[in-house]
Amino acid sequence: MRKYRTFIIAVVYLACCAFITVHTWAEKIKLRAGHVIPIDKKLSRSDVKRMFQRGERLVWADEDANTVGMPVGGIAAGQLYLRGDGTLGLWQIFNKHIFSGYGATNYRTYKPESPVDSGFGVVIKQDDKITVRKLDHNFGKVEFAGEYPIGLVRYGAKEFPIKVEMEAFSPFIPLNAKDSALPATLFHITLENTSSQSIQTGILAWLENPVCIDSAPGIHALRRTRIVGEKGRAMIVHTAEKAPPPTAAEQPRPTVALADFEGPDYGDWKATGEAFGKKPAGGTLANQNPVSGFLGKGLVNTFLGGDGPHGTLTSPAFEISRKFINFLIGGGSQQRQTCINLLIDGKRRQPSPGGVVRTAVGKDNEKLESYFWDVSELEGKSAQIQIVDSASGGWGHINIDQIELADAPQQTPPGELEDLPDYGSMVLACGSGPWQTRTVLDAVGGWAAQLNAENDVTFPVGGSKTTALATQPLKLAPGQKQTYTYALTWHFPNFKQGHEYANRFNSASEVAHYVLDNHERLAGDTKKWHQTFYEDSTLPRWLLFRLHSTVANLATGTCQWWKSGRFWGWEGVGCCEGTCTHVWNYAHAVARLFPELERSAREMQDFGEGFHEDTGLVGFRSDNNYAADGQCGTVLKAYREHLMSADSGFLKRNWPRIKKTLEFSIKQDGNDDGLIENSQHNTFDINFEGPNTFVGSLYLAALRAGEEMAKEMGDDEFAKRCRKIFESGGKLSVERLWDGEYFIEAVDLAKHPKFQYEKGCLSDQLFGQGWAEQLGLGYIYPAENVKQALQSVWRYNWAPDIGPYNADYKPERWFAREGEPGLFTCTWPKSPYLPDGVRYKDEVWTGIEYQVAGHMVWEGMVEEAVAICDGVQKRYDPAKHNPFNEIECGDHYARAFASWGVYTALAGYEYHGPKGHLGFAPAVTPDDFRAAFTAAEGWGTFSQKRNGKTQHEQIELRWGRLALKSLAFEVPENFKPAQVTLTTAGGSSKCDYTLKDRRVEISLKDALVLTPGQMLVVTIQR
């Protein structure tokens, strides 16, 4: 618990004081001329007031919600977005996750795409006329008000008699990982009649069959869609199956060659632009890597004049007289830009742009490979082939040859259908039986008439079909409301390591029935968490939004939960693997919300597959490589996972390896003086080459954690050794690394000129101290140094506008733009800027910002901490960036899970599960505070109220169970308790307690177990 923390009681008053201090400080310190980050951040009174106001739920309307992509699938079950207008997007649930880029490209404003056709619409029948209004941005006024895990979109239009509210979420119940990891999204759609007349209404829902979405162009198979009634539910069931072998009557007809590009020119094909030239290429073109795989001597090759030129090459119309079109393709892989397209009748036949009914791209490889389109459903149609090059960058060209019509596909299939990664099933289930869907579709006409309503259809995977379901009509009286429940579920088990969900379900239908059978509990517990976290809290609503938004990373491609039970994570979606020890060093959310997942990563990776028994090395990507920060962090995580356990089982099982892990770091230290002096690879993807407090503080905190764990394990000798090294390290760090304002790195730049920070101010210089606070391990450096160093990080590294500094010092990757606030990784406020200094020095990472902000809260710098979080909120305003997708190397970067460390700091949360100890010391509004908390087996809400004479603490359990043996709270300065009373359902009794500084620690005479609905009240009287 923090001992010297200043409370923000009168925020505005303190804000004024802060200005004065800053001002005088600024006058004393001589700053380097190029350090253009202002010492005085000029936070206005109204800014501070706004940041600390409780406030309302955040709502974004229309275009302001354009970038929203809120993950609404289950934990580690893929990545499905709810977009700002309530439509679904991204759809990465088919075991393919796409790396979005390395910063320069992925911090951009865009609306997430939707490759799968789906939606809901309101059906109304008035004067025998049936109409459908889609729930999307065209509805009228559309508001997004989602707070993870529950998406919420409201629709209204002046002239439309029905108002709609849609909730979309996957069950999310802290401490119940399995029910939070369902490949499912629930929808609650509430229709309200806002007119003065009764209206016959209902809902139309539709979903394309996307099974084999990625493999489809290369396989000969069928999609099958059935509408089935089971348990009173109407369900659209999408699957895929093998195409039947040809019958005797279907013996292949001779192949028809469409083009072999062997002639002196393109013949009757028409070329536009420059990329195709006037005739086929004779092979490899100038400055091109060798082109191979084509037939004869000619082919289409648009590397004419390099990647720059554009153009098209279009065939004359021909009749599709066979079941397949085969061709050879190589070159670039850019959809719609380096492609070959099949056009039908020059107009839209399918819901794809410009009459394109089939398309294919290369694989960024010059070698041409065989490829085919299944066009059996298009037989007899008039068609054209168009080859497109509208790309100019790398791989901005396409190679094509030998286009043929045939009755057999010409490609080795990528594998058995049932083994393909995107083979599986998908279901859209409605809680009630269907209306006359076909009648509705035909009455509406247009787009709706194209939807399928047949009970059982099969069609080639190359085609697309969207199936619809209408609810039974219902008469709504004026003012009356009706809620419909839908479940969208999926089951794609062919993932390399398997999915945990596949241990429990064999199909999407099984998932749908499970979700709907248990709907009341799953939805009820999810809403209870939302209520406890957002509604029943005194913390600012926007801050709760921000700190919980990153938890959505769990329901993205970043996170996997394997069939073996092991939790595994990328750094960001699709890049940098291995639950990397140093990136995940920052992540607190998973451990506090679903501790079993983090325990599995410790036991199965860090102390399992990635552990080196002979040395104690924890391979930082479950490999043979050492990262100094990750190695120390593994010990801290192990202690945290122990604290979040119900008993000592985890610690007992893993202690020998935890101890070896720490001994590995002690060996790096070399002489037990508590300083690691050797080469230290770390999260900046470089090595620090001398003692520093970035790795050093993690090392000292790990020694303290080691000491505590050793004591619990009865290993007093090791506990003493840890203590001794820890004490030496703390003392030497101040002697050797303290520059008067902050901690520096003792490095010989002559020997190690690159990637060091030397006299710089590193934002993460107290990383281990922040960890120590999270785990209740106390100060590892003297409190006054810690506080001053954090003040320096704020003064020197946080810019209200990153623009001026980044104009002079361009970051390697941009995660913030001019005009936006941010905390720089490292600056050199008083010494020459090191152009070759620590990598990523000029960048802004949300994970570091939360790490620093959380630590600031523990040290009483609440206003600065909240301002840093406000900066993140400003950058991730949905008018600019998806607020649920904090980016680093890839989307949904795991380091952002650090936000939970800010949350626990705000509550002054301390917990030791096996000891049954729980404590709080709220850092904001301690006179009237309330917030959600999680423990090993249950969660609930904590509140504290003070008046002059008494302090009331209330712990109410809402889910699971909570075993308690001791409690700790903080009283105001000069508050001397005279009596402490504990009240439970069993009655009231006086408690034994100790008071140290402002900390009241209470030991319970009898261990207590709370169950949902039960509470305990502690009254501290002076």
Ligand SMILES: [Ca+2]
């Ligand atoms: Ca040829």
Ligand SMILES: [Ca+2]
């Ligand atoms: Ca080109």
Ligand SMILES: [Ca+2]
């Ligand atoms: Ca040493």
